[in-house]
Amino acid sequence: MQNKLNIQETFTEAFNLGVKNMVNLLLTALLYFVTIWIPYLNVGTTIGFYKVIVALSKGEEIVPTSIFSRENYKGLGDFFLLFGLESAGLGAALVFFFAPALVLGLAWQYAFYFFVDKKMSPLKSLSTSYDTTCGEKWTLFFIYLLFSVCVGLVAGLLGAIPKVGAVLAILVAIAAIALGMALEAVLYKHFASKLEPAE
Numbered sequence: 001m002q003n004k005l006n007i008q009e010t011f012t013e014a015f016n017l018g019v020k021n022m023v024n025l026l027l028t029a030l031l032y033f034v035t036i037w038i039p040y041l042n043v044g045t046t047i048g049f050y051k052v053i054v055a056l057s058k059g060e061e062i063v064p065t066s067i068f069s070r071e072n073y074k075g076l077g078d079f080f081l082l083f084g085l086e087s088a089g090l091g092a093a094l095v096f097f098f099a100p101a102l103v104l105g106l107a108w109q110y111a112f113y114f115f116v117d118k119k120m121s122p123l124k125s126l127s128t129s130y131d132t133t134c135g136e137k138w139t140l141f142f143i144y145l146l147f148s149v150c151v152g153l154v155a156g157l158l159g160a161i162p163k164v165g166a167v168l169a170i171l172v173a174i175a176a177i178a179l180g181m182a183l184e185a186v187l188y189k190h191f192a193s194k195l196e197p198a199e
Contacts, residue, residue: 013186014182026177031067052064086126108126113188132194
């Protein structure tokens with residue numbers, strides 16, 4: 001991918017990746033949503049969910065049941081520390097109203113991916129995500145916004161079709177889950193590539 005995010009290329013790659021892995025991505029999402037309510041297990045599946053996105057970004061095979069791997073529970077303390085630091089930082093940013101929190105949220109968007117992929121410390125994960133997204137936060141914001149608007153428009157238009165509209169809108173929403181996961185993978189791949197010269 002180019003040095004800077006290209007919106008068209010990002011969406012094209014995400015669409016192709018999402019369609020190619022649609023079934024496994026939807027199964028992963030289904031398993032995750034079913035188990036997110038179960039205490040302790042939900043921690044491992046959350047970490048596993050991030051690992052699936054990382055695997056997708058590397059072109060590896062997606063195994064939905066991998067979110068239940070025992071390996072996901074290693075480094076639990078650091079995971080909670082990262083979660084606490086990010087939450088505290090965003091909470092502090094909200095004191096200065098919405099804009100700083102939005103910018104910081106985008107800047108730290110990939111901290112958990114760097115954490116599970118590169119085995120970075122919580123602080124290093126946050127700072128790496130911040131540094132790699134530097135200069136591209138507006139593009140990132142518009143990518144997420146455009147994705148949401150497109151999904152909403154397609155679901156809305158198909159939902160207006162008599163008799164079958166509701167079913168079509170639900171199918172679009174389901175497909176959007178897989179496409180959203182693919183989009184995250186493509187974006188993480190882009191930002192992770194910025195580290196390659198230094199590694």
